[in-house]
Amino acid sequence: EAAVTQSPRNKVTVTGGNVTLSCRQTNSHNYMYWYRQDTGHGLRLIHYSYGAGNLQIGDVPDGYKATRTTQEDFFLLLELASPSQTSLYFCASSDDNSDYTFGSGTRLLVI
Amino acid sequence: QQQVRQSPQSLTVWEGETAILNCSYEDSTFDYFPWYHQFPGESPALLIAIRPVSNKKEDGRFTIFFNKREKKFSLHIADSQPGDSATYFCAASANTGKLTFGDGTVLTVKP
Numbered sequence: 001e002a003a004v005t006q007s008p009r010n011k012v013t014v015t016g017g018n019v020t021l022s023c024r025q026t027n028s029h030n031y032m033y034w035y036r037q038d039t040g041h042g043l044r045l046i047h048y049s050y051g052a053g054n055l056q057i058g059d060v061p062d063g064y065k066a067t068r069t070t071q072e073d074f075f076l077l078l079e080l081a082s083p084s085q086t087s088l089y090f091c092a093s094s095d096d097n098s099d100y101t102f103g104s105g106t107r108l109l110v111i
Numbered sequence: 112q113q114q115v116r117q118s119p120q121s122l123t124v125w126e127g128e129t130a131i132l133n134c135s136y137e138d139s140t141f142d143y144f145p146w147y148h149q150f151p152g153e154s155p156a157l158l159i160a161i162r163p164v165s166n167k168k169e170d171g172r173f174t175i176f177f178n179k180r181e182k183k184f185s186l187h188i189a190d191s192q193p194g195d196s197a198t199y200f201c202a203a204s205a206n207t208g209k210l211t212f213g214d215g216t217v218l219t220v221k222p
Contacts, residue, residue: 030208031208033209040214042117042212043155043200044212045211048208048209050208059211090155096208099157099160100147100157102154102155104153105154
């Protein structure tokens with residue numbers, strides 16, 4: 001079954017720590033996205049990609065890097081985590097018609 | 112500058128009433144307008160979507176009304192049920208696959 005799988009489901013790190021969030025999709029979609037969801041702000045786009053090796057900057061990219069290693073895998077990197085990055089992170093994939101399939105989310109707490 | 116504005120932030124209706132959720136947008140190049148719903152503890156899921164070749168899209172109890180001239184679109188949920196209680200997000204994209212989301216409306220349907 002086509003799906004978007006995120007790991008880990010929950011993560012706690014300290015301020016200044018290094019965190020990698022992983023996302024794998026089996027939908028054969030070209031597009032993949034990283035969003036963060038915060039109360040009162042909805043879903044805000046961090047980075048996205050059109051395919052392996054491609055990276056596009058989203059609306060709230062500061063403090064985040066991303067890498068698309070294969071068609072299936074998209075990673076979000078926080079190299080110096082800050083408390084302001086405490087959030088619920090969603091990965092999604094889509095084909096050209098923009099219908100998203102979301103992963104189950106990763107809840108990150110930076111203390 | 113917020114590209115997609117959503118209102119109200121929260122809405123309470125009685126079972127059987129019609130719930131109306133509103134969105135407006137800025138970018139004239141937007142050409143795809145989906146609505147997603149999200150139940151507590153779950154990821155967002157596509158509910159219904161419209162392209163501006165038409166001004167109305169129906170799917171069962173859910174209807175999108177689209178006004179290109181005023182750059183507005185709305186979701187009407189007829190005969191609302193308690194099971195419809197969720198957070199609803201409108202979104203828009205411009206032929207890029209990248210969705211810009213509104214901040215969400217928390218809908219509560221009282222029995």
